Amino acid sequence: MPNPINRLDYAIGGLLATLFLVMLLLTLDIGYSRDEGFYFNAGEQYSHWFDVLAKDPKRAFTKAEVNKAFKYNGEHPALPKIMFGLSWRLFGKMQDPEKAPWSKAWYHQRAPPKTMLGIMSEATAMRFPALVTNSFLIFLLYIFAARYTNRRVALAATIGWMLTPHAFWHSHFSCFDMPMVTMSFATAYCFYRSVTLPGPEPGRTRPRGSWRWAILTAVVWGLALNTKHNAFFLPIIFLMWWVWHWRKDFKFSWSGRGLQIPPIPLAFFAMLFISPLIYYALWPRLWFDPIGHLKWYFGFHAKHVFYWAYYYGTLFTKPPFPVAFPFVMSAMTLSGMTAILAVVGLAHTAWLRIFRPIIAKATSITQAPAPVPVPDPVPVPAPSPVLANGILAQTPGLTSFLLLNFLVPFAVIAHPQTPIFGGTKHWMPGVPFLMIFAGVAFDRILTIATQNRHRWSKAIITALIALAFIVPATRDTLHGYTNGSTFYNAFFGGFGAMGKHKMQREFWGNTAYSTLSWLNEEAPPNAKVDFHDSVYDAIRFYWRDGMLRKDIKPAWKDKNADIYLFHWHKEFLDLEADARHYLDSPIPTLVIEQDGVPLLNAYYKGGKQ
Amino acid sequence: MKKLLVTAAWLLLPLIAVVYLALGIHQTARVPDAEDWQAAAQIVRDGWQEGDLVIFSPSWASAGAPHFQGLKIDMAEVWDLYEFSKVSNLWVIGSLGERNPNVPAAFEAVSSQKAGKITVHHWRSLEKGKLVYSFLENIKDAKVQTTIKEKTSFCTNFTQGRWYCGPVHDWKFAGPIERDIDGRMRKVIWAHPPGDAGILEATWSNLPHAKRLTVHFGQTQRAIEQNRGTPATVKIWFGEKLAMERVLQIDDGIWYRVDFDVKPDDLKQVKISVTAQNKDMRIFCFTADLWN
Numbered sequence: 001m002p003n004p005i006n007r008l009d010y011a012i013g014g015l016l017a018t019l020f021l022v023m024l025l026l027t028l029d030i031g032y033s034r035d036e037g038f039y040f041n042a043g044e045q046y047s048h049w050f051d052v053l054a055k056d057p058k059r060a061f062t063k064a065e066v067n068k069a070f071k072y073n074g075e076h077p078a079l080p081k082i083m084f085g086l087s088w089r090l091f092g093k094m095q096d097p098e099k100a101p102w103s104k105a106w107y108h109q110r111a112p113p114k115t116m117l118g119i120m121s122e123a124t125a126m127r128f129p130a131l132v133t134n135s136f137l138i139f140l141l142y143i144f145a146a147r148y149t150n151r152r153v154a155l156a157a158t159i160g161w162m163l164t165p166h167a168f169w170h171s172h173f174s175c176f177d178m179p180m181v182t183m184s185f186a187t188a189y190c191f192y193r194s195v196t197l198p199g200p201e202p203g204r205t206r207p208r209g210s211w212r213w214a215i216l217t218a219v220v221w222g223l224a225l226n227t228k229h230n231a232f233f234l235p236i237i238f239l240m241w242w243v244w245h246w247r248k249d250f251k252f253s254w255s256g257r258g259l260q261i262p263p264i265p266l267a268f269f270a271m272l273f274i275s276p277l278i279y280y281a282l283w284p285r286l287w288f289d290p291i292g293h294l295k296w297y298f299g300f301h302a303k304h305v306f307y308w309a310y311y312y313g314t315l316f317t318k319p320p321f322p323v324a325f326p327f328v329m330s331a332m333t334l335s336g337m338t339a340i341l342a343v344v345g346l347a348h349t350a351w352l353r354i355f356r357p358i359i360a361k362a363t364s365i366t367q368a369p370a371p372v373p374v375p376d377p378v379p380v381p382a383p384s385p386v387l388a389n390g391i392l393a394q395t396p397g398l399t400s401f402l403l404l405n406f407l408v409p410f411a412v413i414a415h416p417q418t419p420i421f422g423g424t425k426h427w428m429p430g431v432p433f434l435m436i437f438a439g440v441a442f443d444r445i446l447t448i449a450t451q452n453r454h455r456w457s458k459a460i461i462t463a464l465i466a467l468a469f470i471v472p473a474t475r476d477t478l479h480g481y482t483n484g485s486t487f488y489n490a491f492f493g494g495f496g497a498m499g500k501h502k503m504q505r506e507f508w509g510n511t512a513y514s515t516l517s518w519l520n521e522e523a524p525p526n527a528k529v530d531f532h533d534s535v536y537d538a539i540r541f542y543w544r545d546g547m548l549r550k551d552i553k554p555a556w557k558d559k560n561a562d563i564y565l566f567h568w569h570k571e572f573l574d575l576e577a578d579a580r581h582y583l584d585s586p587i588p589t590l591v592i593e594q595d596g597v598p599l600l601n602a603y604y605k606g607g608k609q
Numbered sequence: 610m611k612k613l614l615v616t617a618a619w620l621l622l623p624l625i626a627v628v629y630l631a632l633g634i635h636q637t638a639r640v641p642d643a644e645d646w647q648a649a650a651q652i653v654r655d656g657w658q659e660g661d662l663v664i665f666s667p668s669w670a671s672a673g674a675p676h677f678q679g680l681k682i683d684m685a686e687v688w689d690l691y692e693f694s695k696v697s698n699l700w701v702i703g704s705l706g707e708r709n710p711n712v713p714a715a716f717e718a719v720s721s722q723k724a725g726k727i728t729v730h731h732w733r734s735l736e737k738g739k740l741v742y743s744f745l746e747n748i749k750d751a752k753v754q755t756t757i758k759e760k761t762s763f764c765t766n767f768t769q770g771r772w773y774c775g776p777v778h779d780w781k782f783a784g785p786i787e788r789d790i791d792g793r794m795r796k797v798i799w800a801h802p803p804g805d806a807g808i809l810e811a812t813w814s815n816l817p818h819a820k821r822l823t824v825h826f827g828q829t830q831r832a833i834e835q836n837r838g839t840p841a842t843v844k845i846w847f848g849e850k851l852a853m854e855r856v857l858q859i860d861d862g863i864w865y866r867v868d869f870d871v872k873p874d875d876l877k878q879v880k881i882s883v884t885a886q887n888k889d890m891r892i893f894c895f896t897a898d899l900w901n
Contacts, residue, residue: 313792317834336629337622449619452612465619468626475633490629494636496705499669502686570686573794574831577787587682593672596640596705607678 002147002196002395009151013142013158020162021135024171027481028124031513036173037537039081040126042073043174044108047085049284051113063288070284074293075300076176077283079226083129084174092125093118095544102550106540121545126174134171137182138162141432144189145439148196148398149391152446156469157439160338161432163473166424169484176228177425183224184429187234188405190217194267195242196395210266218270222278229301230409230429235271237408242268244404245397307421310570313502317571320416326427327410330434332497333424335473336489338438345437348444352390353399391440406433423485423507442469482514483594495595506567509533511600514592515565516542518602520549522589523563528555530579533567564603579603641704645725646673652722652729653680653700661698664688666710666730673702673727685794690715691825691866692795694736695743695898701730736900741819744879744897745785745798748772750813753783757807772811774803780892783811788894789830791864797825797894800883802841808884816876819899824881826895827864828857836860838889844882847875857893871899 032040049069053060060066070078094115095103104110120128138158145154161167171178194213200206224231242265243250249262280286285293309316311325322328331339392399409430412418420426446465450458472490480487480495485507488497498505512534519529531539531554542548555561564579566572566588580586580603588601589608641649650673653663663682665671671684683693693699694715703709708728712718716732723729744751753764753772764774764783771784786799803809826843838859845853845867852875853867869875876899885891 315830315834318836336633337626340622340625445619445622448615451615461619464623468623472626472630472633475630479633479637490633490636493706494633496636499667499686500706570789571831573686573789574787574829577794580787587674587678587680589675589678591672591674595637596670596672598669598672598674601674601684 003150005143005147009143009146009154012151012155013139013146016142016158016162017135017137017139020138020171021131023162023168024131024135027168027478028127028172029513030169030172030482030484031510032123032534032538032541033173033175033508033510034533034535034538035175035508036510037535037539037541038073039084039174039176040123040541041108041537042078042081043084043088043126045072045085046070046078046082047089047113048108050086050089061287066284066287074285075297076228077226077279078285079223079282080129080174080176080179080228082282084126087128088122088125089113089116090125091117091120091128092122093120094122103544106543123174123541123545126541127172130174130179131172133179133182137178137185137432140182140185140189141435144185144192145436148192148395149436149440150443152443153391153436153439155439156341156442157432157435159470160341160435160438160473163470163477164334164338164431164435165477165481165484165487166333167428167431168477169481169487170425170428177428180224180228180230181429181432183220183227184230184234184405184409185432187217187221187224187231188237188401188433190220191234191238191265191267192398192401195265196397206266211270214266214270215274217267218274219278221271222275222282225275225279226282229297230426233408233412235268237404238265238267240408241397241401241404244400304419306419308569308571309420310502310504311420315570316420321418321420323414323416325420326413326424329424330410330427330431332488332492332503334431334489335476336491337469337472338435339489339491341438341441341469342434344445345439345441346434348441349390349392349399349403349437352393391443402433402436406430406437423504480594483511483599485510486594486597486599495597498597502570504570505597506533506569506599509535509538509567511567511592512538512565513542513547515590515600515602516547518590519552519563522604522608523549523552526551526553527562528553528558528560530555530558530561530564532556532565532575533569533572534565562605566601566603568599568601576601583607639705639726641673641726643673643676645704645727646676648724649673649702649727649729650676650680652724653677653702656698656700656720656731658698660696661700662693662696663700663702664693666701666703667705667707670702670705670707673704687793689793689795691823694734695740697734697737699730699732699734701732703728703730739901740898741817741901742899744813745796747813748784748798751783752812752814754810754812755803755807756810757804771799783809786894788892790827790894791830791862793864795864795894795896797896800881800893800895802883802885802888802891802893805888806884806886807888808882810880810882812878812880814878816879816899818873819871819876819901821900822869822871822875822879822897823900824853824867824869824895824897825864826855826867826881826893828861829892829894830862832890832892833860833862835890837887838891839885839887841883841885841891841893843893843895844880845869846878846880846882847871848878850875859891 046069049060052065094112097104097112141161142154142158145157190213194217197207197209221234246262251260280290306318409427413420413427446462449461449465486495486498486505488494493500497503512531529552536554539554543550559582564583566576583603583605585603585605585607587607589604590602591598592600663677663680668688669686674682674684690713699716704727712732715735717735719731719733721728721730755762755774762774764772766773768777771782773782780801781803783798783800785796787794787796800809800811824845840859841857843855844851852869881895883893
């Protein structure tokens, strides 16, 4: 059964979450990615609806006003962008159009809003809601693991997630992927709580809190749906788990009572009725044409364009994509020791829950019963179920719940017809659950290593094993975090794997950030700079936050550009060659590299040294 | 004994961690810094001759490229030993895990010098002087024409080293370009079929005496990804004699090499033509070289 959680656990979870938030805030020197640029723009546009709401609430709810404010980026729910926009308005330090009249052009409808608190740069203010949401996941992960396993598993799982280089990098952005991981995990947490409450008290038909947790599951799932479409997979996972866990209670007889099913979790009913209301209420694009917009929305994602993925020397542009992709990429991009622990944890669980029972069953069938009479029984204490079947066995259904929540996001991307662009972020909702398996391995190793040891040697061994896991993961996460999406672990060659194994390097046009100081110093006055894979909405924020000279003019596919920033993508190599030709610059003037692997080549017209 | 085994088992974890950490630190520590690159570039400049080429080992480790401004460098993702054999000297900038690459058969090692975390190797081509004529370098000597629906047009607009069949156009030309073909950026002659069932022909006449003609041809990576158009037919003619005909399927991404032993009569006129029933994305490219 679940462990009781006390104040110490909440304190540890809160402390880890705060630590993670501080880590994120101290490592914000990460360029604005393509998608983030679009969401900056959306956040800004959406925020203006609240101005209308404040001035004229009646007008704010008209179809024309709603469609005007929320038209942009309708392919994703509005909630995260509303949060980004509101945070930007509240915390962001805006340009003053009186002091800097040119800055008007950098804002939606040439109208910079007035600074309110002005305690953050505009981009950081946009990112802040995601930073907080992603830090909240740390708290949730710790509490979940502590409740259903133990503190050691919880600590290892949480630290493992905090020090996952790609997740850490993605956690900085005002995007949806990492908030989706949080919402996914939160929904799973609430659902699992709703179905693992202690039995009902005498005189009650349901355990205390049943409805509370069921409703909470529905509310959180509603918010998850409003975060990203991955949330639609969650009830499928829960349904699969319910069928599997209660499989013995499904009965059917032709003559008797027909189909008998186990009790249906209340959360399913709540999710059916409450979540759609929340989904509808928080996505203004649904207010006036819910069916029409959802039809378009699902059509958009069902026929999503296939971007490119460079994987072991093959540029995948269309299906079928390799089934192993999410598994191999995870093995390569988790910190090495974390990956080992995760594999050991999975193997250990598989042994305890699958292979050992099979072997035991097979042995009991083939072996004849012992003919020798058993002597008088000696009282031997029965092994605790925790030791016998592993820590996960202490809560019924936990193993299958964790496995499904880990595997389904991976399986969705492993399907050969699913687009695989974007590196590792699309199956990230499964990784916190994988981290719990890593935590299980850590706990098991620690148990074995400290058995029958003195207090001091126990402490030393614990520290040694903890450091063996934490130190490499910390280095992996913090070394080169600016280019964190290009991380591959040392077992595969480190960042050098990008070149050595011909893997994807840059993903989202964010490396232009590392050229800004060079551009500010070296670009000629009024230089036209082709930013290649960076989008205009990212450039606007570089201007607004004072990181880019205001006279530098962004240009794309301009044969007359003065400078070309080539973000190294296999699929764009022809563009680089064309730029070399048009700029008459055969050799880059600047290369942004990570551990010796070029990520961006900057060409200067005429080949300036 | 059991306790010893248990200790050995759990000690494996810190042991692997130490190895992993050391591996990661080593992978970072071996990366050359600006001073190393500057020193390596200086070694190359000191021995540089016209016609030399700088390459990197491993091929992708070209982060120091800016230090070689003014020299000729190859930054492609993989080596192309055929192209390298055309130059007199190769300067191989070895770093990271491949500081001392093996010398390919067509080269001999002249020297190796260390520059911090870089080793600069000087290799001399054994094929030196055997290249007689490059069709790509002498594109201006070509006569280019297109035939669409039996109407032949001569491409007479020679701009920026390319033959345009009319005004300057993004893809209607024959001339040098760099394109991603069969795993590497290659400098090639672009020869996109001009229209549906149209024929593009490039002809070189009165070529110098040589023993061998080597033709490389294929379609660009971007072309084969598109799954559009129809197969392209390539023909090579020596005067009126058809020397080779090959059909390239729309997903054929191989960079083919064909060698011809040539007689003086063959070199009076060499023509390469390409056509496709549907020209969409049939981005055909080739190179040709005469060797002694």
